[in-house]
Amino acid sequence: DMSEIVVVYELDKAVATSSSPGTPSGEERPVRRVHAAPAAPGAPSSTGPRTLCGRDTFAMETARWNPSEHPGASWYPAEYESVVCPECDAVIET
Template sequence: MSDIVVVYELDKPMATRSSLRTPAGAERPVRRVHAAPSAPGAPATTGPRTLCGKDTFAMETADWKLSEYSGAPWYPTEYASVICPDCDAVIET
């Protein structure tokens, strides 16, 4: 398999009264962790779709590099509970 890039599908911001007081740079929670093939010739850049077929345009690229963590899963372990089961199944095959 070619290099993969880990991307985060973030929760959508809600336009509520309390969110108006949230600082502009505040982080949104990660809804789902996906894997995407890297763009041709640019191993750190994600391709247009995840392995499960979702558009990566609005997703945030993770700093996670599998090559830096020998024997680790393809995703950051702190997000194990929110990995995309479809992306995971593609990687496992």
């Protein structure tokens, strides 16, 4: 069910560590990989502790993209199609 999926971005660590606290959230940091995570119980916009492929979501950035708001579209934003995690995608497709 798409409504229980939260899209998260695994950011490029080299850039993420050098960004200053005053930078707007995530927009200029390169996204290395797009993952899907199950929503936290009772908090549909928050991610659970692990992505569908088993990675820790702690350091990842939650996307503004919400799959349940885009019926018929992919679970991830189209502009990030080239960096979608194949494991997360496979879990969702089955």
